[in-house]
Amino acid sequence: MIEFKDVKKIYPDGTEALKDFSLTVNDGELVTLIGPSGCGKTTTMKMINRLIEPTAGLIYINDKNIKDYNIHELRWNIGYVLQEIALFPHMTIEENIAVVPEMKKWKRKKIYDRSLELLDMVGLDPSTFKGRMPSELSGGEQQRIGVIRALAADPDIILMDEPFSALDPISREQLQSDIRDLQRKIKKTIVFVTHDMDEAMALGDKVCLMREGRIVQVDPPQELILNPRTEFVKDFIGERKSPWQTAIDVIADQTGDRVITEQQAKTVMRGFYIVTAQNGDYVGAIDDGAKKTLQTLENDLVLYKATEILQQSTQNIFPVLKGKKLVGILTYKNIVDFLKSHTRIDNGVLQE
Secondary structure, eight states: EEEEEEEEEOTTSEEEEEEEEEEEEEEOOOOEEOOOTTTSHHHHHHHHHHHOOOOOEEETTTEEEEEGHHHHHHHHTTTESSOOOOOTTOHHHHHHHHHHHTTTTHHHHHHHHHHHHHHHHEEEEEEEETOGGGGGGGHHHHHHHHHHHHHHTOEEEEEEETTTSSSOHHHHHHHHHHHHHHHHHHHHHHHHEEHHHHHHHEEEEEEEEEEETTTEEOOOHHHHHHHOHHHHHHHHHHHOOOOOGBBBBHHHHHHHHEEEEHHTTTTTOEEEEEEOOOSSEEEEEETEEEOOOOOOOETTTTTTHHHHHTTTTTSOOOOEEETEEEEEEHHHHHHHHHHTTTTTEEEEEEEO
């Protein structure tokens, strides 16, 4: 979908913002750009819609050089969500959402239906919110409108530049959850710039960690945690990430000792097992040969959220799924072992 090939950016004052930058963002993927201030992450994002032009190298969208697109066509197919929401204060929420579809000359009925659909999608009752003015909304509600306004004309690509950094922690966490849920439904290609490591890990299908204009490592969040390629990656994650924010697929038991296939389950009469299809899809569980229904957990659920679920359940073993695939099994023992490995004792005092 989006491809950077050996891109460089040198500003007139001699600052090298990007150095031999190569990155692929696949169709339907959410990639977070993270790194110290001045590492080039916002420059990278702004190159996608040609707000900043590269000094050298090439950028492609759908295998076509972005310079070969009509600039208006290119930008109309990209949605934007910024830290400064910039809703039009004199327009209602419905009118704010309709701005780009109206510019693209959509029919009024289609725009109206799209506005209601999007409001409903982010949990804002259309009958309550469509006629309100931006000043009547909380910061979190305004940012939700900013997100769906970017989606209104159904663009293929969404650029998000630190969109939640000005919000309070509770609103921010809720919006992160909303974005994860929304992305599962709509599967847009999203480039998300953030300075918050927990946010980058929570949202990204891939995390691109940058330093001084270069990519240090780009991998799924769990790969960065388990296999940091450099001391910089290890330190950057370690300094900023609480073990309680770790996704549970890092913690879950992946040995498969308790996992059998449907075919094997036909002959097993003793013991408790998780059952999968031949392709690895989760099927269910058996206990002494009898079928058992289990609550499952999503692989990107963070540990403290998973612990809340475990505390409220009488279930001892939780299958961890990515989509339909079984990726591991979570128990209290896995959690204790993980927390123990991420805790040290200094002078008799526990340190995280």
